[in-house]
Amino acid sequence: MSETDPRRIVLVDYLQQGMPDERTLRMETMDLPAPGEGQVLLRTIYLSLDPYMRGRMSSARSYAAPVKPGEPIVGGAVSEVLESRHDGLAPGDIVFAMTGWQTHSVIDGRQARKLDPAAAPISYALGVLGMPGLTAYVGLLEHGRPKAGETVVVSAASGAVGQVVGQIAMLKGARAVGIAGADDKCAYVADELGFSAAVNYKAADFKEQLKAACPDGVDVYFDNVGGPVADATVALFNDFGRMPVCGRIAAYNQAPTVSGPDPLARFMGLVLTRRLAVRGFIVFDHAERIGDFERDMSGWLAEGKVRYREDVVEGFDKTVAAFQGLLGGRNRGKLIVKVSDDPTRRAA
Amino acid sequence: MSETDPRRIVLVDYLQQGMPDERTLRMETMDLPAPGEGQVLLRTIYLSLDPYMRGRMSSARSYAAPVKPGEPIVGGAVSEVLESRHDGLAPGDIVFAMTGWQTHSVIDGRQARKLDPAAAPISYALGVLGMPGLTAYVGLLEHGRPKAGETVVVSAASGAVGQVVGQIAMLKGARAVGIAGADDKCAYVADELGFSAAVNYKAADFKEQLKAACPDGVDVYFDNVGGPVADATVALFNDFGRMPVCGRIAAYNQAPTVSGPDPLARFMGLVLTRRLAVRGFIVFDHAERIGDFERDMSGWLAEGKVRYREDVVEGFDKTVAAFQGLLGGRNRGKLIVKVSDDPTRRAA
Numbered sequence: 001m002s003e004t005d006p007r008r009i010v011l012v013d014y015l016q017q018g019m020p021d022e023r024t025l026r027m028e029t030m031d032l033p034a035p036g037e038g039q040v041l042l043r044t045i046y047l048s049l050d051p052y053m054r055g056r057m058s059s060a061r062s063y064a065a066p067v068k069p070g071e072p073i074v075g076g077a078v079s080e081v082l083e084s085r086h087d088g089l090a091p092g093d094i095v096f097a098m099t100g101w102q103t104h105s106v107i108d109g110r111q112a113r114k115l116d117p118a119a120a121p122i123s124y125a126l127g128v129l130g131m132p133g134l135t136a137y138v139g140l141l142e143h144g145r146p147k148a149g150e151t152v153v154v155s156a157a158s159g160a161v162g163q164v165v166g167q168i169a170m171l172k173g174a175r176a177v178g179i180a181g182a183d184d185k186c187a188y189v190a191d192e193l194g195f196s197a198a199v200n201y202k203a204a205d206f207k208e209q210l211k212a213a214c215p216d217g218v219d220v221y222f223d224n225v226g227g228p229v230a231d232a233t234v235a236l237f238n239d240f241g242r243m244p245v246c247g248r249i250a251a252y253n254q255a256p257t258v259s260g261p262d263p264l265a266r267f268m269g270l271v272l273t274r275r276l277a278v279r280g281f282i283v284f285d286h287a288e289r290i291g292d293f294e295r296d297m298s299g300w301l302a303e304g305k306v307r308y309r310e311d312v313v314e315g316f317d318k319t320v321a322a323f324q325g326l327l328g329g330r331n332r333g334k335l336i337v338k339v340s341d342d343p344t345r346r347a348a
Numbered sequence: 349m350s351e352t353d354p355r356r357i358v359l360v361d362y363l364q365q366g367m368p369d370e371r372t373l374r375m376e377t378m379d380l381p382a383p384g385e386g387q388v389l390l391r392t393i394y395l396s397l398d399p400y401m402r403g404r405m406s407s408a409r410s411y412a413a414p415v416k417p418g419e420p421i422v423g424g425a426v427s428e429v430l431e432s433r434h435d436g437l438a439p440g441d442i443v444f445a446m447t448g449w450q451t452h453s454v455i456d457g458r459q460a461r462k463l464d465p466a467a468a469p470i471s472y473a474l475g476v477l478g479m480p481g482l483t484a485y486v487g488l489l490e491h492g493r494p495k496a497g498e499t500v501v502v503s504a505a506s507g508a509v510g511q512v513v514g515q516i517a518m519l520k521g522a523r524a525v526g527i528a529g530a531d532d533k534c535a536y537v538a539d540e541l542g543f544s545a546a547v548n549y550k551a552a553d554f555k556e557q558l559k560a561a562c563p564d565g566v567d568v569y570f571d572n573v574g575g576p577v578a579d580a581t582v583a584l585f586n587d588f589g590r591m592p593v594c595g596r597i598a599a600y601n602q603a604p605t606v607s608g609p610d611p612l613a614r615f616m617g618l619v620l621t622r623r624l625a626v627r628g629f630i631v632f633d634h635a636e637r638i639g640d641f642e643r644d645m646s647g648w649l650a651e652g653k654v655r656y657r658e659d660v661v662e663g664f665d666k667t668v669a670a671f672q673g674l675l676g677g678r679n680r681g682k683l684i685v686k687v688s689d690d691p692t693r694r695a696a
Contacts, residue, residue: 062621063587226616239411245620248613256610264611265596265604268574271628272593273410278626280619 006032008072008102009319014059017254019327024057025073025320032104035085040109042079042095044102047316047337048126049323050075050160051224051249063282072100076131078115078122079105080343089114094344096125103316103339117344120301127160127334128308129297131283135246136164137293138286140222141172143244143279148173150219153210153236155229157198158185158309160334161246165222166195167306174220177213179229181329188332193307201229211236226250234267237274245280249327309333316340354380356420356450357667362407365602367675372405373421373668380452383433388457390427390443392450395664395685396474397671398423398508399572399597411630420448424479426463426470427453428691437462442692444473451664451687465692468649475508475682476656477645479631483594484512485641486634488570489520491592491627496521498567501558501584503577505546506533506657508682509594513570514543515654522568525561527577529677536680541655549577559584574598582615585622593628597675657681664688 008030015024035041056067056074067073077100081093086109089095095112099105115122120129127133139161146152152169156162157178166176166189178189178198186198197213199206210232217238223230227250234243250256270276300306311331313322316339326335356378363372383389404415404422415421425448429441434457437443443460447453463470468477475481487509494500500517504510505526514524514537526537526546534546545561547554558580565586571578575598582591598604618624648654659679661670664687674683 063623223616226613230616231612245616248616248620251613251617256613257608258610258612259607260605262604262606262611264579264606264615265574265599267612267615268571268578268593268596268628269599271626272596272630273628275411275628275630275633276626277628278619278624280616280621280623280625282620282623285623 005029006102006104007316008100010072011057011067011069013069014057014066016058016060019324020054020057020320021324022320025323027317027320030102030104033106035083035106038086038109039106040081040086040089040095040112041083042097042099042105042107042112043082044077044079044099044104044316044339045094045342046078046123046126046312047101047319047339048076048130049319049326049335049337050132051247051326053323054249054327063284072102074098074100076126077102077339078125079112081112084109086110086112092343094122096130101319119298122342122344123310123312123336124301124308126336127310128164128301128306129294132160132334133164133297134286134290134293135283136161136168136222137297138283138289139244139246139281140165140168140220142286142289143277143281144169144220144222144242146172146174146220150174151177151214151216152220152222153177153179153214153218153233154222154224155179155201155233156224156247156249157189157195158333159224159331162222162224163189163193163309163333164306167193167300169220170194171300171305177210177218179210179233185332188309192309201232207232217241220244222246224249227256231263231267234270234276237270237276239274241274241276243276243278245278311335313337353377354450354452355664356448358420359405359415359417361417362405362414364406364408367672368402368405368668369672370668373671375665375668378450378452381454383431383454386434386457387454388429388434388437388443388460389431390445390447390453390455390460391430392425392427392447392452392664392687393442393690394426394471394474394660395449395667395687396424396478397667397674397683397685398480399595399674401671402597402675411632420450422446422448424474425450425687426473427460429460432457434458434460440691442470444478449667467646470690470692471658471660471684472649472656474684475658476512476649476654477642480508480682481512481645482634482638482641483631484509484516484570485645486631486637487592487594487629488513488516488568490634490637491625491629492517492568492570492590494520494522494568498522499525499562499564500568500570501525501527501562501566501581502570502572503527503549503581504572504595504597505537505543506681507572507679510570510572511537511541511657511681512654515541515648517568518542519648519653525558527558527581533680536657540657549580555580565589568592570594572597575604579611579615582618582624585618585624587622589622589624591624591626593626659683661685
């Protein structure tokens, strides 16, 4: 297949555990039908890569049905309209849609949301102004409920969700403490975003560093990772601590095992004695907050109160390797794949 | 010491794990000072025994300070005033106070709450009209929030808290399913209290029975026990299930160990994908609901909408054995010790 042929990446077969690779994910050329009545033909510009996609490659019960073998991996993308038989869209328009891991797509025009390139970089629709930003916003404000002066800890702190969580926490008057897996990630959130502290969980004295970074204990822990990072943070909870559970990337590729004291019994002991509120949530449950989110986040970005970092990988053929890097923590900021030319940046 | 001497049961030394016995708890005679200005001399009639007391015998961090070695075990009791130098109380009055495991006590009269023997049996102040009843009320209504038609599961279902939880759930239009550790306990909640179903967790096919008892899944799980019973129930949670965490008697005497897949990772996976709300709570955090509770519960009892069963052990010298039985599940209903004659029942 040539680089200009329409291509897509499909699931070969379910993978319950382990790192997905070319045996799980196969690139193939695709047929592209002419758009029918009401449909649009799209050229993908930016493709979003997010941890939740790993769950769709497994057949285990989750909040959404898995991708079926032979079908393309799901996900959001920003695209340019090439042809339109939908009244609201014209060639050259930039849209967001859940078109999946494909270089091109033909979809119902009503499933595409038109973007305004003058309002913000179009790729932001995949991150700070899109699903990850909304995830941070509703998870922190609905379930974390930080008060001024409280300490908010967030894991995967430099990622698409984490960097936004910490900045909203600070806007609400709380102290933000980030946890990440590399010194440069920690430096980014502490020095560039202004978190009160950032701790590298790979450090030998991680627990001591985290405790030192939270001298007044932890009031909110926004959990993106689960595993030992979560355990260490939960141990520092103050009474009435809140724990929005957003992701558990530590367990996405392999089910952890344990031998010794039951970690669940210990956790529930803390839940009881410290009266913790633990709440799993999925961004799609909070559609009613989208209006508030778009108003607030657009304003914060315009005023420079929220900053945002992207990690842009060039080329659709790099998608699988980039996704492996995401699961391994190798991205720096919100990971997106630049699949084709961004017309809004041609002049720059 | 004679049976008429004032006596008390004190903590000999902290016991982190294992069943407390005479090496942990010692009966001794006590000096009884004459009541000073504002004080009252009390004779204990009914002593409450509750699982939380086990936590006070350990030095592990909890929501309340442990009992100190040499001091009597804490707890609520219903007593008769023998002498009073407090304006609001007179000899013969019946009061509730946190006087602990003692046959007599001298306390500040302001720490005693006068009971009306005509309103309800005086021992109810230790159960359905006291701390266990309030625990059931606030835990279920504030944190469980059952809706009509939903399924509410409660463990330790025939106990002081559990029997009230299920009955309030039914008053709110929910289905109540009880879990207990004996067939006669299950028969009590199903046949006498009218729960939709009751399951004996010691049955070999407990999981299958529980699943069959919850054909529409579980919406609220009021957890009094933790451990395997909680694990089996959590697995049946519907999306947006709520789990008030009230107690974990399964872990009070020994820290469970595990070898194999991490139970905490599995649990957090369910929290995330099913968007569960897990909330530890302590009854003392909800003092603002006491007025509502007393009004509602008195009304329900008067109308026969809530029924209540006590397990009365006769004799202060049976206290330690009765408490061991409580931790082992041998009580039938709310456990109290009858320490001395109940003057309100003399005429009956």
